[in-house]
Amino acid sequence: MKFATMTPADWLDTGTLPVQRLPSAIDAALAYVSEALGHPVYRRWTLADLKRVAPSLADAKRAHPAVFALLLEHDAAIEYWSHGRLHLAADRAAPAADVILARVLHAHRRRFRHLPAATADEVTDVSNGPNRPSGDAAAAGPVAREPADAVALVASGNGDPAALRTWLTRAGRFMNASPTNSLGVADDAQALALFLRDRAQRSPHTLRAYRSELRRLVSWCEAHRRGPLSDLTRDDLLAFRRSLDHPGHAGNTAGAARAVASGSASTVQRSRSDASRRRALAVISSLFRYWQKTGYLVVNPAVELAGDGGARMTWTPTRILPARVLRLCDAVTAGDRPAGVSPLV
Template sequence: MNPSDWLDTGCRPPQRLPDSVDAALGYLAHALGHPLYCRWTLAALKRGCPSLADAKREHPAVFALLLEHDTAIEYWERGRLRVVPEVAAPSAATVLERALRQHRRRFRAAAPDDTAGNAREGTAVTRTGAPSQDLAPLPAGVEPAWLARAGRFANQVPLTNTLGVSDDAQAAKLFLRERASHSPHTLRAYLSELRRLAAWCRREGLGPFSDLTRQDLIAYRDALQAPRQDAAGAVTRPAPASVSRALAAISSLFAWWHRVGYLTVNPAEGLAAGRRARMTWTPVRFLSAAALTHCDAVAAGDAPAGVPPVLWMRRRAIWTLYRYGGVRLAELVWQEEPALPHVEVDDARQWTLHVLGKGNRLRAIPLPGACLPALRAYRNAMGLPADPPAAERLPLIHSERGPALGASGLYDEVRALFALAAARVPAADRAMRAALERASTHWLRHGYARTLVVDHDVPLPVAQALLGHASVQTTAAYARTGQNEARAFVEGSFGAS
């Protein structure tokens, strides 16, 4: 294929791609925000990293492959980077053609009468640590062209607009690349909130983003906080924490745009409570000790009718990992490239769970001995040794229809155990039944944190490391007392003489 036969319609005016495949791959990597095709050797890896230890940490899959092969190819396929030996890799031209067809909303084959100028040769290749995503698809009813505009507050002066772009779509993509590319969880959250704001703007006849006034954003905040009526007629109010997260994402976008010169003003200044809200956040979704003990007893019991023994053992293992590991829902989802999560077993047969948390930060969590019988029983039921061997690269939790259970499957398994436990609660204990019916995997994470910080006075830096919190302030929130705890402290300090 000839790359110059393709047009990039995301720029104004549209431009032809460079003539060579390598230059076109570099152009697309810069435009899409993630690498497309890289040829690695040990020499190239050493040039890009201060030491071999840094190379192993930053590019673990590439490093491992180069120990057995002279050359490795890292290429983009189906939404993620893959690393294979050079002999097993597709050609650079094949990867380029796949990327162009995957992003056909932006790139198209040039017609004979197209007069767009040639793309600049030697466009810089931007390498990022993690893949980025485009803003498309936008919410239903929102045309892609809606965001590819500039509003009244967009800075049209090239001297002070350091982004070098002239429409909201490109500016939003650069914001996501810089602020959210380090974590897929953060990226999904930002995309969700930007799409929600875009849908609201379309309904109200406003937009694009750079055209919104402060009054428009306050009206959006009011819309987020407004009560809603479900299909059954029940009226509910959005949780304050959910509204705060939504506003924080929007405020972050406008603040960054203003800071880099894309906006002349920041209409979202002070829209979200920001740091003050985080400092006053207190987790409230907990299960009582009695409820957790009841769930543990249900999990330790026999399989309910209709559930095969192997699937019941799997459910017990999933419950055990969330209950005693304090992990986030997505942290137990199997990832092929880093072979995570995985368990390391020491000489004393003690288990340590290794997961990849937010910000692609590795975390090691010692698992207590109380949870090991359920995990070993599940492995035995699967025909595996009770303790994982050092070289094992298998998912912790299997799936009947694939190699590993995904996030929704893990969530459903925990919810199924909560539902079973709720059904077995005595009829008189309505509060426990209601709590179990609402509980989710994150309630178990809150309970794990509270057990560490409150019940056993674990030092905050240690608890922070176990929980994977970026800020110790988040960990400290679990130590904040409610009125009942405060009264107990006062009574204990100034009891009747």
């Protein structure tokens, strides 16, 4: 990549919904990226700038001592971000603004994608055509950050994308419509897309696992006429958890007989079923916890959903004292105490 010839408008910010391009002007793009990342990227200081940000030069000196000291010898000073920290240099010794902008965008290439306008038009044309990629291929492209792509990420291979889009683009009773909703979205499809982007974008394996478990929950909701996701109650999620405990058909006695006949096969199958159950509940809990923490939901119906409540309910107490100590306790309680043991109070 040639930093000197970079064009800010050729970069997409995939961290917003909808995805948007950076401003075409270098200064406007620098201001945008600085606000998006939460730290300065490139700033030019003069004494007049210091006076504007502080009531007096004495206050400016206390707030920006390094900048103040450099401005005593030079007309302007440049603060720029490079290699993960803020640097300071005189105006003539600092790198060019477009070079710093290109470096920062390249360092954050998981969020900012280089996609010239012509290429974006071609991608849009292809995505709207009959050869549109699906599944993992669609999720890997630069358009995978759009809210509607939650449908592509969750939809099964033989499902109806249009029906699933209609099912997902709704909001339930627990959706938070107030300004405390930091996601800034108003339906489950967009909120789900943000969850998958934040939690599963770094690993295709994680994305595949999340997609599989979310698809299972959506299928269960459709089969039992529950939903949307932001409308599920605690009772709904507990019913879903019970369905994971008994994934097979109750009438399949032949399969049960075969499982009993083969002890080792039954153990392996039970182990796989337990692992699948834990993974599903962990993904669902993560989704609702993320939604509540970001303010999309007013409550979290999946609190401790992944905890092994069933195991705690069926726990059988076992003795932790040796048998000889128990016999001694019984003898003392019955009044037949050995010598040296004081009477019971």
